[in-house]
Structure formats: structure tokens, C-alpha cells
Amino acid sequence: MKTVLGLFRYSPSFRLGAIILFLVLVLLILSFFSPYPPDKRRVVPRNEPPSLEYVMGTNSQGQDVFWMLTFAVRNSLLVAGLAVLIGRGIGVFLGLISGYLGGTWDRVLSAIVDSFIVIPRLPLLILIAAMVRGQMTIIGLGILLGLLDWAFPSKRYRSQILSLKERDFTQTAIFSGMRTFKIVSQEHLPFIIPFLLADIVSGFLFAIGMEVTLAIFGLADMNSQTIGTMIYWGNYYQALLTNKVWVLAAPIGASIIVVVGFYLVSVGLTTYLDPRTRLARLQVKG
Secondary structure: OOHHHHHHHOOHHHHHHHHHHHHHHHHHHHHHHOOOOOOOOOOOOOOOOOOOOOOOOOOOOOHHHHHHHHHHHHHHHHHHHHHHHHHHHHHHHHHHHHHHHHHHHHHHHHHHHHHOOOOHHHHHHHHHHHHOOOOOOOHHHHHHHHHOHHHHHHHHHHHHHHHHHHOHHHHHHHHOOOOOHHHHHHHHHHHHHHHHHHHHHHHHHHHHHHHHHHOOOOOOOOOOOHHHHHHHHHHHOOOOOOOOHHHHHHHHHHHHHHHHHHHHHHHHHHHHHOOOHHHHHEEEEE
């Protein structure tokens, strides 16, 4: 909480990003109050331009674009959240264990991590999604993204632990009889939480970008409303050629807003946690 309050006070980019993400959260919450089911068609007049009654217009299937967007944002963030939970969970566990134990454990785990790092993730995602095309759900996509996005974070956490285990408090914990798990979880984990927060934001950016990319290629769960599937179906029904630009403007604008919001939060966190900026804040306080 102290870190968050400090970010709001010292980081304009974090403030702006947090405001944007709050508005996105409001949009997500509104999806639970939608007057229409997410997959229901012909519930409103077709191809209506934006108006007071239909804020973002309607599409050729008789669906309200605004309420479709609320479901799309919710599902896209669900995919990203699940991917971040799995990917960062694996990354933190392997980074902590590898960095603290060292020796053979470190060499073996580092070799596994390095092997995953050199694998190009987007072509692999496209290949897997094409193999299971028609059977990919948003939950399955989130799990898949998480299983492919843990290697880079693991290396960063390992480097932090390599430094922390040489500190005096670690040696004191060892001599006091604390077990390895307790040292790692209680003594080391709190030090990497601020860096984990910044890494979580970058994980959301990766997952949302991959979800939109796969959906545009028609390789995601095309029966569920996501930002990517809204763009896909807008192109499929030729929204641009028929001059129904609002059908594509809504999901594209939403994807830009979400990415910018997460990016600003990430920049704010990175800048705030930088040792040089922290020293400058301490000098200002003094």
C-alpha cells in the first residue's frame, strides 16, 4: 500500500495508467449487468450507427457493440489474468529455487529455462492453436499462454535471489536454523514483490497481445466474445467495406486503451523502483 501511494504521488504515468485501467475495470463490471446475453443475436436493429440509444452502434448480426465490448474486455482480461497467474507463478518458484540452491539444481534449471527462452513463442502458439483449432477455449488459451511465458521472468527473479542470498540477513537466517523454504518465502520473496508487480503488468501486455493476434488469425475461441474475436468478426462481415467503421473502432480502440494503460503503469513502476530515482526522492525528502 505504501508503494502504491508513493507511485500515485511521484509518478504521473502511473496515475494516468491507473485511471485508464480503472475505467477498463468499470467496463468489465458492466458486463455483469448487460441486458443481452453475450452470444444472442438479433436483439437490436442491425447496422445502427452510434447514437444516444446505442452508444457504439450495432453490428450486422443485430448486437449492441457496447455490450459486446464489455464481455470482450472481461474475457480478454480473464485470459491475460490466468496467463499471468500461471506464468509468473512458475517463474517465481523456479527463480527462487534456482537462485538460492545453486550448484547442480541451478545448472539444471537454468538449462531448462534457457531452452524455453530460445523457442520463438508466437510461431509456437500459432502452431499449437492451429492443431487444436475449434477446441481452444478462453481458459485453455490462458493456460497455454501462461505455460509459454515463465522463462524470462524466472531469469530475472533468479538474478535477484543470487544477490539476496549473499546478504547478512540470509546468513543469519541459516545460522538460526531456518529451513530453505522458510528463508526463500519469508526472507527473500518480499524483496522481489515490487519487481514482480512490474513484471505482472508486462505479462498482461504479452497475453493480451497474443490473444488478439491469435483471434485475428481465427485460431482462438471464436464463439466467445474477446477483443480479438470482435476484430475478427468485424473483418469477416466486411465492416470497413460496408462503411460500418464503428464495429471495428470499438475493439481496436479498446485494445489500444488497455495496452496504453498497462504500459503507463509498467513505466511508472519501473521508474519508481529504479535505485537512482529512489535516491533522488530521498534527497528531496531530506
